[in-house]
Amino acid sequence: MxxxxxxxxxxxxxxxxxxxxxxxxxxxxxxxxxxxxxxxxxxxxxxxxxxxxxxxxxxxxxxxxxxxxxxxxxxxxxxxxxxxxxxxxxxxxxxxxxxxxxxxxxxxxxxxxxxxxxxxxxxxxxxxxxxxxxxxxxxxxxxxxxxxxSPAHRADTPPLAQHARSLIVITSCPTGIAHTYMAAEALEKAGAARGIRVLSEKQGASGTEDEVTPEEIRAADGVIFAASLPPKGKGRFNGKPYLCVPVSEPLRDADGVISRFLTAPEGIVQDDTQSAPVSASKSLSGRLYQGVSSGISYMIPVIVAAGLMIGVAQLLAGAFGVTNPADARYATSDNRLLETAHGLSLYGTMIMKFMYPVFAAYMAWSIADRPGLVPGFIGGAFAGGLHYTFWSIDGGIPSGFLGALILGMAAGLIADALNRHIHLHKHLQAMKPMLIVPGLTVLLLFFLNSGFVDPVFGGLNQALQGFIIEHGRSSALLLSVIIASLTAFDLGGPVNKSAGAIAIGLAADHIFPLTPRVLAIVIPPIGIGLATLIDRFIVHRRVFDDSLRVTGTTSLILGFLAIGEGAIPFMLKNPLITITLNILGAVLGSVIAIQLGSVQWYPLPAVWGWPLVENLPAYLCGMGVGIAFIAISNVLVRYYFIKHGTLKID
The missing domain is CATH 3.40.930.10 (Mannitol-specific EII; Chain A)
Incomplete structure (x- = not known):
């Protein structure tokens, strides 16, 4: 062009x-x-x-x-x-x-x-x-x-010899395209300076460009994966030496990347269907960090799709004064729009059930490649509580996002270890990826979930639910703190729903209003979303990586629709920081609103429910303080940890 x-x-x-x-x-x-x-x-x-x-x-x-x-x-x-x-x-x-x-x-x-x-x-x-x-x-x-x-060209770039060495580079980044192309260009230049022919395949925003041919792969001395996410089609490079670096590394020192490949490659790529992934030689923490990042990037569309369906359903139902379109009585309503809203609400809820399976599946895939995908999905299904539904177990409390983290990590590590350490005769190799690795992995996940994850984290959630019930009729301030804390704890998870059941029951009996409940639903997602927009103005740099910045915008929008799940990726990536600040911000905002005299008796936390709030200025004041606290504290805390090297971003 x-x-x-x-x-x-x-x-x-x-x-x-x-x-x-x-x-x-x-x-x-x-x-x-x-x-x-x-x-x-x-x-x-x-x-x-x-x-x-x-x-x-x-x-x-x-x-x-x-x-x-x-x-x-x-x-x-x-x-x-x-x-x-x-x-x-x-x-x-x-x-x-x-x-x-x-x-x-x-x-x-x-x-x-x-x-x-x-x-x-x-x-x-x-x-x-x-x-x-x-x-x-x-x-x-x-x-x-x-x-x-007519750009300049380096005059000192040596011409390639007729039989020069060749090297393949795969570049990709999760958002945008500039880094993908610039990393490829940097490695091509560095290779040319050494007399090495570098062929770059860009796996960018529009798909794969300049895909290398089988002939070029056979002739190449090896492959460099400069990618933020696991590259596609690694099995093509079976038997080739490889080096794996972040996509930004060639922009800092392309010649150093090539030098590392020439002197100390990480290993040999094995076939995609029966090998460890390219990242296998990374440190355990590095592999887990990449796994969480990959899982989040694939989970985000699930959250957005589910939130959109639920939001549209609430908008349609709200036009007719209906606050809960999921109610079964609207399934056969004479009003076609209410019937549609009912269907969309259930549809969104169904989609949301796949949030943890998708997260855990792609976390395990990032760690173990294809052998980890199905076990990870099954582990995520446990975390989402789908086994309680399929086994018709009433009252089962799922392990939630902590369970998804543990089971996704376990699925990846177990599948990876089995894949690398089980060696079969060449005529039996096909049994390993199709039968032995997934079969043994899901068997071990069953025992891990039933013996540890469900009892520990399901039990923790159940204990919190009992705590709510026990303190259900305590003082207004204490009750507000309890309800706000547990509502903000897991953003739509079992603890949140337990708090909601008690709060709605108290409001139905006109014992205690829903003010802390509705505020604690909207404050965390809006606050964390706002943090991704203001970080560079407060500390003059970004403190969230690319994928979380994209998620932040979604979380901000969904927060005004009273859908807290948009902020779950932040909890999954940095649970201690996010959960702590979410709880503090929700409690702070709720207590201020209640102390100033705000009252909301209706379960309408979304923006269209605000006109029904008594003393709306007090309500908005509390909400604003809570949002500001979460946004600013997230930026400052993350910046502190980044400066001290205990938190990294891509």
Whole structure:
């Protein structure tokens, strides 16, 4: 793609004196609008800021590539600002946060191909330091565009010998595409400098690009996996030496990555269906951390889909004054919309049941590859309590997210150990991945769940439920603290539901209002979601990784719909921090609202229930304090642990 064909000289602003990210984006968007590249400046800027709130668009060397996809963009275009002085409010991947060269990309809604081509072309051009150096010193817009279309090349790159060594690189990142392409480019350059032919396969946002052929694989000396998530199709590289690094590592030291592969590869890739995963040689903590990250990334769509169905059902039912569309009496209602709301509510609840199975399955898959997938799913089903449903056991309390963590981890580690240590005759190899490994793993999971996970964590949840009942008629303040704490504890899990049953019973008898209950439902997901948006303003850096920043936006939106499950990924990844702060924030907000005289007797925590609150200002005051506490404390606590090396983010 010719970059000069989708911009104009008037969209290249050199030596601008703009002093903030907001000013830069506003000025460049205005120029795009004046040049007819966008039809609505406000709509386009909304899309740009939505993307900015997901993750950093700043990279090394003071470059930023903000971008927005919008219906206000008829065709791909971009504008550039080269600044007189670097701005320090633009988060960058290297943490320097000093940007002086900004490319604002305008992409049509639905044009994924144009979006990717535009980003990848710019990313690859800006990978070369000499290109960036030249662009920052271009005399005028014409020279600037000429440099973009005719990037410099290293004069000292040695030509490849006819029979040069070759190396395959697989790059991928969980969100965005820039790192995928830039990591590949960095390794290609570093390989060329050593006389090594590097073939890069990018497993990016649009799928696999430049897929290597079987002939290229056979001729290669090995493979480097520069990926944040387990790469696809590792079985193709069976028998090849490999090295596994994060996708950001080549951007810091590509030559060092290649040197590590040449001198100390991690091992030999074994077939996808009968081997340990590429990450097998990592430390146990590293493998578990990657497992949790993978499980969360695959679980998020389940939560979003379930929350959307339940939210739509509540909106439909709310229009007719119905607060609980899941009630069986609406299954055959004369009102077709209420009947639809009933079905959607049950549908969303059903989808939510698969949240823990999906999480545990992909956690185990990340640890053990394919042999861990089915055992992990079964472990997650235990954690979600599906066995109680299938076995018709009334009153069974599932182990919840802690159970999913333990069973998913166990499934992965057990399957991985069995897979690596069981050796069969070559004629019996097919039995290992199809029968022996999954069979033994799920058998061991049964005993682990029935002998430890269910009794310990189910028993803990049951004890908490009994505690609620025992203190159900205590003083108002103590009762508020108890209900708020246990409602916020597991965000829709068994403890939350136990607290809800008692609270609703007390409200039905008009003994105690639902104020602490409804506030504790909405405060944690909104607070944690807000934290992902404000961290860079408080501590001038991100304290959440890419996947959690995306989840944060979802959690924020679902929180206003009274769906707390959007914040569960935060609990799964950092349970001690998240649960503690959720409880403190919910208690703080509830107590303040009650002390100021707020009363809510109806089980309507969502935004449409607010008009039914007595003394709404007091209610909103308490809610605001609780949300602010969770948001700010999450940022500060996580920042403290990151600085002291006890918490890491991707």
């Amino acid at each position: 010719s970059l000069s064909s989708i911009t104009t000289n008037k969209l290249i602003v050199l030596d601008a004196d703009w002093e903030s990210r907001e000013k830069i984006l506003d000025e460049l968007a205005r120029r795009l609008y004046e040049e007819g590249k966008i039809t609505d400046k406000t709509a386009f800027l909304d899309a740009v800021w939505l993307r900015e709130n997901l993750s950093e668009t700043g990279f090394e060397q003071g470059i930023a590539i903000p971008h927005g996809k919008s219906l206000a963009v008829p065709a791909p275009a971009f504008a550039v600002a080269r600044l007189k002085h670097p701005v320090d409010d633009w988060p960058t991947m290297d943490g320097e946060d000093n940007v002086d060269l900004v490319f604002l990309l305008a992409v049509p809604e639905g044009d994924d191909d144009g979006h990717l081509k535009l980003l990848s072309t710019l990313s690859l051009t800006l990978m070369q330091e000499e290109n960036v150096y030249a662009l920052k010193r271009a005399a005028d817009p014409v020279s600037f565009l000429t440099l973009l279309d």
